[in-house]
Structure formats: C-alpha cells, structure tokens
Amino acid sequence: MLLLFVFGLLIHLVFFASIFDIYFTSPLVHGMTPRSTPLPPPARRLVLFVADGLRAHTLYELDESGNPRAPFIRSIIMHEGSWGISHTHVPTESRPGHVAMIAGFYEDVSAVAKGWKENPVEFDSLFNESKYTWSWGSPDILPMFAKGASGDHVFAHTYDSENEDFGADDATKLDSWVFDRVKEFFDAARYNQTLFSQVKEEKIVFFLHLLGIDTNGHAHRPSSRDYKDNIKMVDEGIKEIVSLFNQFYENDGKTAFIFTADHGMTEWGSHGAGHPSETFTPLVTWGAGIKYPQKVSAQQIDDPLLKEWKLENWKRQDVNQADIAPLMASLIGVPFPLNSVGILPVKYLNNTDLFKAESVLTNAVQILEQFKVKMAQKKEVTLPFLFTPFKLLSDSKQQDILRQARSYIKQKKYDEAISLCKELIRLALEGLSYYHTYDRFFLGITVVLGFVGWTSYASLLIIKSHSNLTRGGSNKIKKPNHLLTCTFVAVGIAIAFFLLIQSCPWTYYVYCLLPVPIWHALLSEFPVIEDLVKSLLTFPPGQFIGSLLVFGLGLEILVLSFFYRYMLTAGLTAFAGWPFVTQLWTRAKSTSLSWTLFSLLLAVFPLMPVVGRKPDISVVMGAGLLVLLLSLFVVTSYIKRKDNLDGELFLYLLQILSIMLSMYTVYSTHSSLQRKQGLPLLNQTISWIILASSFILPLLSPTILFERLFSILLSLMSTYLLLSTGYEALFPLVLSCLMFIWIHMEQETLQQSGFSCKQKVNSIQFAYNIDITQYRKLYLDDIRRAFFLVFFLVTAFFGTGNIASINSFDLASVYCFVTVFSPFVMGTLMMWKILIPFVLVMCAFEAVQLTTQLSSKSLFLMVLVISDIMALHFFFLVQDYGSWLDIGTSISHYVIVMSMTIFLVFLNGLAQMLTTKKLTLCGKPKSHLF
Template sequence: MLLFFTLGLFVHFVFFVSIFDIYFTSPLVHGMTPQFTSLPPPARRLVLFVADGLRADALYELDENGNSRAPFIRNIIMHEGSWGISHTHVPTESRPGHVALIAGFYEDVSAVAKGWKENPVEFDSLFNESKYTWSWGSPDILPMFAKGASGDHVYTYSYNAQREDFGAHDATKLDTWVFDNVKEFFHAARNNQSLFSKINEEKIVFFLHLLGIDTNGHAHRPSSREYKDNIKIVDDGVKEIVSMFKHFYRNDSHGAGHPSETLTPLVTWGAGIKYPQKVSAQHFDDEFLKEWGLEEWKRRDVNQADIAPLMASLIGVPFPLNSVGILPMDYLNNTDLFKAESIFTNAVQMLEQFKVKMTQKKETTLPFLFTPFKLLSGSKQMNILRKARSYIEQGEFDEAISLCKELIHLALKGLSYYHTYDRFFLATNVVLGFVGWTVYASLLIIKSCSNLTRCVNKVKKPSHLLPCFVAIGILIAFFLLIQGCPWTYYVYCLLPVPIWYAVLKEFQVIQDLIASILAFPLSHFVGYLLVFILGIEVLVLSFFYRYMLTAGLTAFAVWPFLNQLWTRAKITSLSWTFFCLLLAVFPLMPVVGRKPDISLVMGAGLLVLLLSLFVLTSLLKRKTSFGKAEILVHLLQMINTVLSMYVVYSTHNSLFKKQGLPLMNQIVSWATLASSLVVPLLSSPVLFWRLFSILLSLMSTYLLLSTGYEALFPLVLSCLMFIWIYMEQETLQQSGIFSKQKLTSIQFSYNTDITQFRQLYLDDVRRAFFLVFFLVTAFFGTGNIASINSFDLASVYCFLTVFSPFMMGALMMWKILIPFVLVMCAFEAVQLTTQLSSKSLFLIVLVLSDIMALQFFFLIKDCGSWLDIGTSISHYVIVMSMAIFLVFLNGLAQLLTTKKLNLCGKPKSHLL
C-alpha cells in the first residue's frame, strides 16, 4: 500500500507540474536585433513616476467636497498632457506589473517561485536600452531591472526593506524618502562634474518608485483616509520634482504615472506628448468618466505593455527586445513621418521575435511534422515590410501605419501559435495518463476492497502484454530523442505506458465489473450514475459559483429524512439539518478581506470559550476517569483562546493608532502557532476529547489570522463534523453492520489492524463524496479564487507587519489549511467508527478528485481575459493540490488523532 501511495503521489505531482509546461512556459526568446527609429526623438530624457497600488478611481474621482485629491496631476490632464486607463493583467503583484510597464511583456508565473524578486528568465527592458537609468524606491523592485543589464548604466538607490512595514506609524515616508533622495541627488550633481555630465546626456531615464500608497492600501484599505491622504502627498511630491527638473534643465521633461490594479491611471506630459483634447462625447465600456468629471477631456486607454514602446520612442532608444506592446500612437505629438517610422520599428521588432520563435520550433521538430504559421509566411512578411516602406517614402503615412499594425497583430498571433505549438501533443499525453490512473485506482478499489471480483489470482496473465508495452515505450523515447525534446516531455509521454499496462493487466477485474453492472437493475444503475454525475458537477460548479455549496449543503440537510434516519435519531438528525443550513450561509456572504470586523472575531472566540466551559463542566459533573493532565490541557487551551482574543484586539487597536505591532503580541502569536500542533497530543486519545482538543488548539491560531466573520467558520464546520460522525454511526447501525459505540468510549489507535475492517458498500461512495464536498467547502466557504489571488495582508498582522511575501504567504496558506485539517480529523473518526479502512475511502476520494481535476483540465482557457485564464488554471491547480495534499493531510490527521504525549510519568488509561 505504501508503494501505491508513493507512486500515486509521483503521478499526481507529474500531472500537477505538467500544467506549467503546457500553459506557463516562458514566452521569451533571445537573439533578436535591437530596433529603433532613426529620426530624432522628441525628448532627451524620461521621468517615470510609478505610484504602486494607486487605483484609477482613487486618483481621478473627486472627493466629497468636489475637489481632486491630486490637483497637480488633474491640472496636467486638463492643460498639459494626455491621460487614460492602463489595463493590467493578473496577477496584480508589483513585480509582473513593473515588468509589463518597463519591459513590455506579461511575465509568466514562474517568477512566483522566486517571490517575484528574481528573474527566472533574463529579459531586456527600457532601462537596459537607455544610456543611463537612475532609480529610487523599493529594494524588491529596483534590483530586478539592474540585474542582467548590459554594462554598468542602471543605478539603484533603495531604502531598507524593514521600512515596508504595514503596521508602521506613517507609510508615506516610503514616498517622501524617494522625493528627498532625488532632490539630494540633483543637488550633489551640481558639485560633481562627472555626474553632472551624465545626467545631461540624451536617452536617459529617471525612475521614481513610490510604494507608500500600496503599503497604506494593504494596511488600511483603499477606502481609508490614510490611503487617500497618501495620494495628496504623492501629488505634492510629483509637483515638487517636476518643478525641480524644469529648474535644473531649463525645459520640460516627460512623466508618466502608473500603479498596479486592474484599472490603473496613466498620465503623460512633456516633450512628444499630445496636449489635452476636448471632445463632445466619448464612449467606453465603463461609466467612470462622468463620476470623475473628465467626460470632456479625451481619454486614451492602453494595455500595460504598450507603455514600454511609448517611452522608448520618446527618448529614441531601441524598443525592449521582448516587448509585445503596441505603440499607442494616440499619445504622440509629432509628425506623421515620426509616427509611421516608430510603428514600423515596432512591427520589425515584433517580427524579429516571431522569426526567432519559428526558427527554434522548426529546429526541434521533424520536417514532415512541422506545420508553419500560414498567416505570416516569409513572402508575406517581405511583402508587408516592402509596401509599408514604400508608403512611408511616398508620404502615405496612414496606409503605412495600417499595414504595420496588421503585421504586428499577425506577429503576435504567430508568437502565440509557436508558443503553444506542443500544447495539444502534451495535453493528449497528460489526459491519457490521467484517465489511465483513474481507471487503475478504480480497479484497485474493486479488486481489493469489494466482493465484485472472483478468483482473480487464478487467471493467467497474457504473456504478450509486457513486450508490447516495452516496444511502445522505446518507440516513444526514440521519437522524442530525435526531436531534441526536453526531459519533461519524456515523463509526460512515457508515464501513460506503465499506467495502461497496469490497467490491462487487470482485464479479469474489468470483465467481472462489467458482469456485475449487467446483473444490476438498469433503472437503479442509471439512477445511481445520475446522482453521482450530479454530485460531481455541483462540486465543479462550486469553483465558479460559491452558492452551489449552499445548494449542496441544503440538499445534505434533508438527507436524514430520505433514508429514514429521522425515525432512529431525531435529535442527531435535527442537529445535522441545523448545522448544514448554518454552514450554508457562509458561501452566500461576501468574500473575506473586504470589510474587517474585529467584533466578529471576538464573538467567535467567546463562543469557543462558552463551548469549552460547557464541555469541561460536563466532564466534572459526570465524574469520569478523565485524567488531571487532560483537564490541565483543556484549561491551558481555554487560556490560549483568551490570549488570542486579547492579541487580536490589542493588535488592531495598536495598528489603528499607528503604533505598530507590539512585540509581546508577536511573541504570543508565534508561540500559539508553534504549539497548535503539539498541545492536542497531550490530550486523551478518546475520540471525542481528542477531536475537541484539536478544534480548540487550531481555533486559537485561526482567531489570530482572522479579520471578520470567517472566524466563525471553523467552529460551525467542526460542529457539523461532530454530527457527521454520529450520523455515520447511525447509518451503519441501521443497516445492521455493527452496534453503535459511544464516541466517549472509542479511542484512536495508530496500530489498528485494517485487515479486520469490512469491505466496501455502495454507501461508502457517498461517505467519500461527503468528504470531498466538505474539503471544497473548507476551501471556498469564505473566499474564492479572486480573494486568494489578492489576499488581505491584514490577516497576518498579529504575526508580522514588515513585508515578507514567503512568510505572509505561508501564514495565509496555514489559515486555508486549518479547516482542511479539521475535516480530515473528522474523516479519521468516520473511518474508525464505521469500521472502514483508510485505504478504501482514501482511494475513492482520490478517484473523485481526479475526475474533477480532469474536467478542470479541459476547462482551462488560453484565450480571453487574463483573469479568466488565471482562474481556470487556478481551479485545476487547487483540485490537483487537493489530491496531492490529501496524503499529507491524512498523515497530519493521523498524527493529531493517534499520537499521545505524556506530561510526566507513565501513560494512564483514558477509557471513560
């Protein structure tokens, strides 16, 4: 069995990783020739202001008094420059946003493995193409554009990372630090001839990264006074820096404001940029113009990656080699010749990438299998370029621009075509392996855990089966070898071979299964199949629509009344119905992180204390043989709950007063987290008391990680889990399989002999389905994919406030896992009380999750909005993670429920 689970873990890991080779390989290619416009650029230098975390509505809208929060920038919009919306892609992390802005392409998710700080693949950027770049700001952003830059011409000035403290008294200091250091830099340049000479060169860039707004947004939320006041501080700082530049250079310069959310503001002004243009009417999909009072000023929207070629054209440097941005012509205030030459350069730069990508793919594909991108053949490339050049020479600039845009769009399609060239081939192999594994796991369940098969071991296996599959494997390996495929391709293509060999070895089991199905009444079989499919589809739909969990839980609520459990256990059935309906409320509520309410966290803690007191009082009244050590552990956990409530309350107050995170609160929080998996091991191994101890311990940690109503979720979920254990006991007692035992007399035991457990029944599939449904509910009960993608950092403020992506991410992951652990511990109890081996139910759960994962694999999108694409892939990753981490969670649940640590002396009997 250990070998099977090890192989299963490996297989699921391969399926999980395959998604990155199929959908998330880096789009970058290298070896292109830099392209730039030979005409004189309109600007000598460029100043780039990036207000990280600034939202378009926050900048453009008027306050309650009808005044702008950024009067200087609004004055620019109305009198000096052009403005619009920059449409970003997900993820809306700072790093990929800045890569799109400065390098002109949308970075793949492989960068997340390095915390969005290191370059997984080296890339070209505007800074690298400049003669000199000076940058000030965050140590998380600036170094990634300096690393890998050719020569020594990108200079960075960063503050200490400890300044990025979400609990700091005044996060605006991150911005004022930048403004102050820029002013000091120019003051020093007046007395430094070498530096003075450099900053008076052409093709130079000044980059000011302003992180204060983003930090205040995380700490206090974008609707807070701190966030909005920070916008005014940035506006004042930009005004002061612009004034300093004008005074220093005795002329105007170019600037751009930019941040990192789905709709982000873009304001440009200076040399080469169009002046404000009044319009009588303009139409956009959104209705923001009227809200912002800017309906008469022409709005020019762009994609985030389009800003890089715009900046490059303004100062006359080569377009970033990997840029997929299209030059936004509507922003340029220059001659038609300059515009035509610039877009021509943009087209050639894009075509260079296409050629390199095509050459790479052609070299790694057999000639008779290679299918070129037909819409952009070599002759068509030359045709378009020749016509465009001819139009420019003849002064027909509109026609030239139109042709160049056509070439750019074709090149982008071609890049996508060759980037996804192997997708169908790889996906087919992964699906073959996926289906084979699911079939094999199902056959293993039928063979080892049920009575559907007869005398399987006596059947002679076909002797020709192994040589055939060995030959197939050799042919596949040879095919991949002559094409020079990466080693991962061997794994994806060869893995289905042994899996299907294992399936076909069990052909006698398949025959017995078919015979059993044919002997089963057709109406019953169709009915069970429809219910099974409906259940799976409800689970799949719940990933898209959280309210489907509410529908499922409502259906669960009437379950006791459908199988006559109501007549045997009225109180238990009513409790089941009540807690199912209570839990069904959570998926209908807004996702966590939008409106914090510490009073709800305090209320959840109070309910835990009241429940603990009730249980402790019941123990003492019954005068059981419950040991003193267990009572001490129980009291310790109650004290820990009180401490957690205090830490949450005092931390919230301290941060509200901008006094930072108290050290003692931080110590208590980490101590609570560290002890949460140890303290339950000190409690009695009796089923009820051990489960209750696990709940108390994990709830203390969950309270520290909560900001609102989600603090109540594990408590309601655990109550339902306790009732579930009782319900399953009643179900088996009703069927006459065994007599009911009290949960206060059953003990968890690590050495339980699973050979004594019974075989599977059809009702056990329903138990496995319940587990999968409760696991999905544990994940989506208080959130969704979007909320997880942009989780609320306020949840971890009891532990740390200084920005640390890995540590904060790990804490948030543990918060997500706590409800999972509670469900898995309850599942351990269900297995024990229903006398069913973990092997049997675990295999059914794996099959169910794999069927879901296979559906999500087909639902993955590679077109449409990036949010849709990212969400579809996240669904697959989550289900695959559930299958993979089920092994881990099962082991953790066994550890928490079966192990016993003694405070002192020898272990005592804990039977009640």
C-alpha cells in the same frame, strides 16, 4: 501499499507540473537584433513615476468638496499632456506590472515562485537599453531591473525592507524618502563633475517607485483618509520634482514625464485578480514629444465615470500596460526592449507623421524578429513532415508587408503605413502565440491519457481489493501476459525515440511515457474487468442508472461550486434533508435534527461576501466567546463523568487560556493599528507561541475519539482567531460541530445497514495500529461517505471565499504575527489559515473510518478517484482564449483541485499524527503512549 502510495503521489505531481509546462512556460526568446527609430528622438531624458497600488478612479475622481484629489496631475491633463487608462493583465501584482511597463511583455506566472523578486528568466528592458538609469524606491522592485541589465549603467537606490510596515504610523514616509533622495541626488550632481556629465547625457531614465499608496491601501483600504491623503502627498511631490528637473535642465524642453501605476486595488485592500479596480490604472504623460490636451465634444470610449471625473471634454486614450514600454523607448530614442509585445500608442506622440510612421515600422520589425526566432526554434526541433507553419504570416507575406510599408512612407502616405504596420504586428503576435502553444494539444492528449488510465486503475484496484463485486476475478491466479508486456515496451521505446530525434525537453518524456506503465497495469487486470462487467449486469438497471445520475449530479455541483459559491449552499441544504430521506431520524431524532441545523448553518457561509471586504473584530470576539462557552460546557460534563483527570483538566484549562489570549491579542492588535502605533512586540510574541503550541497541545490529550478531536479544535481555533478579521472566525466552529455530528450519523447509518458496532462512539480510541480483521468490504453507501468528505473539503476551501480569487487574500489577517512586508511569511500564514478547516475535516474523516470499521486505504482511494475525476473535468475546462481573468481562473481551478489531491496525501498523514500520537510527560511509563 507503499509502492502504490509512492507511484500515485508521483503521478499526481506529474499531472500537477504538467499545467506549468503547458500554460506557464516563459514566452521569451533570445537572439534578436535591437531596433530603434532612425530619426532623432524628441526627448533627451525620461522621468517615470510609478505610484504602486494607485487606482485610476481614486486619482481621477473629485474629493468630497468637489476639488481635484491630485490638482497638479489634473492641471497636466487639462493644460500640458495626454491621459488615459492603462489596462493591466492578471495577476495584478507589482512585479508583473513593472515588467509589463518597463520591459513590454506580460510575465508568466511562474515568477510567483520567486516572490516576484528574482528574475526567473533574463529579459531586456528600457533601463537596459538606456545610456544611464537611476531609480529610487522599494527593494522588492528595483534590484530585478538592475540585475537584468548588462553593464553597470543601471543604478538602484532602495530603502530598507523593514520600512515596508503595514502597521506603521505613516506609510507616506516611503514616498517622502524617494522625493528627498532625488533632491539630494541633483544637489550632489551640481558639485560632482562625473555625475553632472552623466545626467546631462541623452537617452537617460529616472525611475521613481512610490510604494506608500499601496502600503496604505493594504493597511487602511483605498476608501480611507490615509490612502487619499497619500495621493495628495504624491501629487505635491511630483510637482516639486518636475520643478526641480525644469530648474536643473534650465527648461530645455527635452524632458518627458510619465505617471502611471503597476496595478490598482479592490475596495477591501487587495489585488491580484481581474476586477476593474485592479486592472484600471492611470496614465498621464507630458513634456517632450507628448501631445497636448485635446478638447472633444464626445469621447470614443463610452464610460459614465468620465462625467463623474469631470474629464468628459478632454480626450481619453487608453492603452495596454505593455504599450508604455515602446512609448518610452520612442520618446528618448533607445531600442525597443527585445521581448516587448507592446504596440506603440502613436496618439500620445507630438511629432511629425514621418516620425510616427518610422516608429511604428520599427515596432513591427522588432516584434517580427521575435516571431522569426520563435518559428526557427520550433522548426529546428520538429520533424519536417510534422511541422505546420503559421500560414497567416509566411516569409513572402512578411516581405510584401514590409516593402509596402516602406513604399507608403516614401510616398508620404503615413496613415496607410501605420495601419499596415499595425496589421503586421497583429499577425506577428498571433504567430508568436501559435508557436508558443504549438505543443499544447500534443501534451494535453498525453496528460489526459495518463489521467484516464490512472483513475480507471485506481477504481479497479478499489473494486478488486475492497469489494465483493469481483470475488471470482480477485481469486484467480494472475498469469503474466508476455505479449502485452512486450507490446507496451515496444510502444515506450518508439515514443522515446520519437521524442529523442525531436530534441524534446526531458519533461516531455515524463508526460508521454507515464501513460505506458499505467495502461499496462490496467489492461493486465482484464479478468477483473470481465468479472466487474458481469457483476454490474446483475444490478437492477433503474437502481444502477439512478445511482450514476445522483453521483454525476453531485460531481457537477462540486465543479460548479468553483465558479458559483452558492452551489455549496445548495449541496448543504440537500445534505440537511439526508436523515429524512433515509429515515435515519427514526433511529436518532436528536442527532438528525442537529445534523439538519448545522448543515443549514454551514450553508449560510457560501452566501456571505468574500472574506476581507469588511473587517469586523467584534464578530471575531463573538466567535471566541462561543468557543469558550462550548469549552466550559464540555469540561464541566467531562468532570462529571471522570474521576482522575488532573492532567487532562490542566491541559483543557491551558487550551482555554490560549483561546482567551488569542481574543486579547486580536483586540489589542486591532486597537494598536487603528491608533497607528504598530504591532506590539508582546502581541507578536504571544501569537507565535500560540501558533507553535497548537501543534503540540493536542498530542498531550487522551486518544479517546471525542476528547482528542475537541482538543484539536481548541488548539486550531486559537490560531484561527489570530488569523481572522471577520465572520470567517465562526466558520471552523460550525464546521467542527457538523463534523462531530457526522461521526455519530455514520455509526447510526452503519447500524441501520445491519452491521454491529463493537464500541460506542464515546469509548472508541484513535490508535496507529488497528486490527485489520475488523475491516469490512466496501458497499455503495461508502461512495456516499467518500463524496461527503470531498464536499466538505471543497466547502472548507470556498466556504468563506478564502481562495475563491487571489484578491480575496487579506493581508490584515496576519497582522497579529507580522506587519512588515514579507511575501513568504505572510503567504505561509494565510495558507495555514486555509488549511485549518481542511485539517478539521480530515481528522473527522479519520474518526468516520474508525466508527464505520472501514479500511482507511479503501476509503482514501475512493476520495482520490473522485478528486481526480474533478481534476480531469477542470483540465478540459482550461482555456487560453477570452479575457485574462477567464484564462487565469480556468488554470487556477485545475491547480487548486490538483493541489487538493496532493495535499490530501499529506493532510491524511497530518491528521493521523494529530489523532493517534500521544506525547507523554516526563516520568510516565512508555505503555501510556497510546
């Protein structure tokens, strides 16, 4: 069993990792030659303002009085420059956004493992190509560009990370810090000859990262006065900085200004996904080389918001976020970032047609260089007869297009040259994607082979060892099949040799060789497969087909629930009628009615809005009161039933006190943050103590089934209340009540099937070592039990929308523990909040196995098989086309299911520890351990 457990865990880790090798590998290549426009640039210097977390709509809209929210930026749009929307890609986070606009490419999601701070790969950027770059702002963003730069010409000035406090009284101080340091910098430059000569150079960049808007958005929501006032403050600060530059450089007209944002923000103060409020960011440019405002009678972009913004008469020009990098490089005449895939937006340029055409040609050659390097790399590691080149952009076609483009420029047919260069860019980008995904189909086939083989083998193992379907096959003495073994060894050697001569990465060996032992183990059980087929032929065809249809329908509901949460409501509503379909209600009417009631109550949660949109502390307080009332009821009944319970009574009172402290802390912290007084140290201390104690207190309670489960509920609820901001605080309470009833229902079902139960539910004890003789064989009803568990686990995931989308994570849920920005601490706390309903379901699952006298190994293997079938389903649904939101969603669904499968192994161990282990107080004998 241990060997199977280790092998199964290894297989699932490989399947999980495969998605990162197939879809999340870095697109970057190295070895290209820097390319810059050969003509003199219009600007000597560039100033980049990035307002972190600024939504385009909130900037452009008029305030409640009908006045511009950012009057200086509005005046730029109307009198000095060009404007539009910069469309970001998912994930809409700070690091990917800054990399896109400064380096010109869309970073792969693997950077999240570094907390969006460190460089998972080295990359070129506008800052690296500049003569000098000075930057001011957040310690989370600036250092990565300084680290990625060659030499020592990129200077980062950051404030302390403790300043990024979501509970601070005034987050605008982050932006004030930046503006003040820029002013001090230029004051110093007037008296420092070395610095003065540097800032007078050409091809220099000034980067101002303004984090206050993002911080206020997370803390108070974008609709708040704090968020909107911060925009006004930033607008005034930019006006002062622009005036400062004009004075310092004596209005030489050689400064280009760009104002934009890395990402937007949802109404509930989060970002990360693909909602327009997150992907639509402002872009306003002015100064040297930028086209002046163009008045139009009709816009090319049909957007009703233009009239609401009162900007329908000023031409709007949208770009992709990566297009900003080549725009900035063109303005100051530095080489385009080597890995940039942005397309120069020539409509923003105020320059000669020759300059525009030469710039776009340079842009095309720079992207074509990446295509050539990518093709050469792939060709080098692929056997000649297996290499299939990108047919739409052959070597001859590349030369023809470049020759024709240069000819058009000589003939002064600049529009034709620009159009042809854009066509070359389009083909080169298609070719880059083609070679980047060259091995995707091959790797996908190997992973599917391994998946199907493992799922089939696990299913066969369950049927062979834990059912009566193959009694004859399982008793046969298994003779080694040397021919089969030799065949698979030969196949493995052939695969390894094939990969070796192609210089494939070591991970390819894992993906390609893993199916070999799996399918060998599966085909070695051929006698068992024969017995299984014979046994299945004895089943009535109607019953067998009906069971398959019901099982398939249930799986489809689970799969659809990842896309549509209300499918969980449909499933739970069907669960509510289960006792009446099976006539369980005739045996246990009160239990059946309770099951129906709580199934319907739980079915309400998937219909509710995603958590985080409307915080309501009063609901959290109400959930706490319900837990207290339930606790008092249980403790009172417990006192009536038992005599000597001093230790147990003290423990329950301690846990009730913990619930009360959680309620106080939530209310007190919320009030303090509303008054902008920050997180009180006492509240923070209490929160961390409650979190730590929630792992210890259940282990002090008796191991009697319901007493231990109730103790686990109280401990986890005290933590969950601290992590709640609204109606989700009720979710684990309702879920737990349904789990308690499920345990009773399963014992009733077992008795109805004719099995005798040796103990009543109330007297069953959790124990680490259980007499194996009490285990029984599997029956069809056990498939339903395994399906119930998977359904409840998916409900625990999506019941409150906690991971329905990345932007449904609400930072406000961790404010009782920490308000200073710390991605890993905050992420860990939010992950534990998601796992708490998981743990409650898994602990109930342990109880179901006890009450139904079923081997945990057999039932757990069935759950893994169901999860793997779902994972295989999602693997086929993964796509690399369509919108970025569709691509990200399809990949995240597979990752979620695979994570759930792997987590099941660990959560099963955690649930066993919480239910079976018992800590003893000093002085008690060891015999009291269980």
